[in-house]
Amino acid sequence: MNPQEQTALEPRAIVRRKPAYNIVAGALAVLIVALSYAPLLWLGFMSVSPDPLTGMPGTPTWQWYAMLFEDGKWLAPLGTSLLFAIIVALLCATVTPIVARQIPHMRHGGALMALFLVPLVIPGVLLGVGLFFYYRVTLGLPMGPWALITSHFVWAFPFALLALLINTTQFDIRLRDAASDLGASPWRAFIDVELPHLMPGVAGAALFGFLLSFNELSRSVLLRGGTTTLPIYQWTQASAHTSNVPLLFPLSTIMLVFSLVMITAAYWLLLGQRRKPA
Amino acid sequence: MTVAESDQIARMEIQRVERRFSWSRLTVGAIVAFWIAVVIVPVALLVPWSFMRVEQFRFAWSFNLDAYAQMIDTGRLSVVVNTLRIALTVTAIALVVSLPVALWLAKGVRSNAFRVTMMAVLTIPFFVSLASRTIVMRPVLGRTGPINSLLMQWGIIDAPIDGLLFSEFAVHLGLLAPAFPTMLFPIFAAIALVDDDLIEASRDLGASPFRVFMDVILPLAMPGIVAGIVFTLVPMLGDTVVPQLLGGTNVAMLGTSMTSIVGNMNYAGGAALAVAVLVLLAILVLAMRVAQRRSGLDRGIFEGLRR
Numbered sequence: 001m002n003p004q005e006q007t008a009l010e011p012r013a014i015v016r017r018k019p020a021y022n023i024v025a026g027a028l029a030v031l032i033v034a035l036s037y038a039p040l041l042w043l044g045f046m047s048v049s050p051d052p053l054t055g056m057p058g059t060p061t062w063q064w065y066a067m068l069f070e071d072g073k074w075l076a077p078l079g080t081s082l083l084f085a086i087i088v089a090l091l092c093a094t095v096t097p098i099v100a101r102q103i104p105h106m107r108h109g110g111a112l113m114a115l116f117l118v119p120l121v122i123p124g125v126l127l128g129v130g131l132f133f134y135y136r137v138t139l140g141l142p143m144g145p146w147a148l149i150t151s152h153f154v155w156a157f158p159f160a161l162l163a164l165l166i167n168t169t170q171f172d173i174r175l176r177d178a179a180s181d182l183g184a185s186p187w188r189a190f191i192d193v194e195l196p197h198l199m200p201g202v203a204g205a206a207l208f209g210f211l212l213s214f215n216e217l218s219r220s221v222l223l224r225g226g227t228t229t230l231p232i233y234q235w236t237q238a239s240a241h242t243s244n245v246p247l248l249f250p251l252s253t254i255m256l257v258f259s260l261v262m263i264t265a266a267y268w269l270l271l272g273q274r275r276k277p278a
Numbered sequence: 279m280t281v282a283e284s285d286q287i288a289r290m291e292i293q294r295v296e297r298r299f300s301w302s303r304l305t306v307g308a309i310v311a312f313w314i315a316v317v318i319v320p321v322a323l324l325v326p327w328s329f330m331r332v333e334q335f336r337f338a339w340s341f342n343l344d345a346y347a348q349m350i351d352t353g354r355l356s357v358v359v360n361t362l363r364i365a366l367t368v369t370a371i372a373l374v375v376s377l378p379v380a381l382w383l384a385k386g387v388r389s390n391a392f393r394v395t396m397m398a399v400l401t402i403p404f405f406v407s408l409a410s411r412t413i414v415m416r417p418v419l420g421r422t423g424p425i426n427s428l429l430m431q432w433g434i435i436d437a438p439i440d441g442l443l444f445s446e447f448a449v450h451l452g453l454l455a456p457a458f459p460t461m462l463f464p465i466f467a468a469i470a471l472v473d474d475d476l477i478e479a480s481r482d483l484g485a486s487p488f489r490v491f492m493d494v495i496l497p498l499a500m501p502g503i504v505a506g507i508v509f510t511l512v513p514m515l516g517d518t519v520v521p522q523l524l525g526g527t528n529v530a531m532l533g534t535s536m537t538s539i540v541g542n543m544n545y546a547g548g549a550a551l552a553v554a555v556l557v558l559l560a561i562l563v564l565a566m567r568v569a570q571r572r573s574g575l576d577r578g579i580f581e582g583l584r585r
Contacts, residue, residue, distance in 0.1 A: 102303070126321065126552045133545060138337060
């Protein structure tokens, strides 16, 4: 189809003829954005409010940030969370490509895909409880880092896989054959020809793994043993009704800003690459 | 030779090459085995565990329905039903709000940059810590918080409403915002994949925009809508953060109930509760599949990725 025909047909015009619809849908989009971002914005306001527990901002003050950095109890959980998130990110970056480059060409690829997506259709707490009974009660293994990393990886992997499949399904595998016809070993062909194509997806998978592990809570609750990640720390502090509660606002704000930077990076990688072939 | 034929020949060639380099196959096999061991087995074992007794913190072989009888006696089954009711309500609201937005962004917006930016803005909150976004809702909904203040300033109420926080309303509100990304994205992806020529053809044949939506877009986007419902409903059922921080002791939901059961070492009870949820989930998913099949559009949810 040539470009003139495209414009003549106006293929995307089904809704545009109804301006009233655009207004309603736009208003609903604004509603979603407001519901999603207003609390995040308010979190920032609360972190500089003199009395965050009243829910109202006052004269901005940095006192809670100062107390937070003096307190320092959150540093160890932060370290744990960062370590776990990096391990899960590395696992996602290495394991996901192995699976994602094979699945589109496997005879039972669909069934395997369904298998890997199972954690998305099982509530987190059920997988947490299942893993707890399995490790702790049946196998007698101790809870803690190992159990947490497994549960985080299992949660992040389906998302990493879906992100990378965008790349692997678009990769023309004949390029791999061309490389081997020209004398490249399978490993060289992978490194020099295939991997550069997959790289944005691999980086996206790693960032998804990092973020989903860094902020994971509902699976961690039962599997933590003696280990405290940052979300577990936030959660126990929030439900404990201690005098430390105001400190949660600057802490959550810092986590939020950090996460937003990482997410933007992940989206940049995944969406920027999709624009290229178009 | 057509493109499809050359594609097929390429695919056959690949299968031949793949078979030769069985190392990567072997690795995938190992990953699948690991996956079955840490995902499928623990969940599948919940069923036998729920029939067992617990002795010295271990499951002991037996077959009894004590855990289920106990679940009904203690009213814990009503917690499951309660959780399901709240989660279904929030999912329904999220669906009704998200569907028009997904349609608008997929087919009604001309600028691709605007479309991509909006989808990014709408799905980014998925990766934000649920604890962070829930913690702030407490002061927001509190007696002196902005909502009560605004309502009083506008003269809608005379005294602050106490029941805003630690209520089902708070739980619904806390669950709603995180529900949008998982609802929007699959529906958007599914509608975006609907062939524009089909829409144009039905319009040329005289269908109104409403008919086009009902008869062309909606059936073709069904797999995405089902995926959106599942991906939104399922994590919500197991959520521990929102009910505990916003519902307090007034709202009993599955996540908090499960944590306390396991904390009390009632392992068989926990397994039985988990099985009850799995059975309810299976019924829901089956019902949706039947509805989908009856509409004659039983496509794989992730088929679109293959294109």
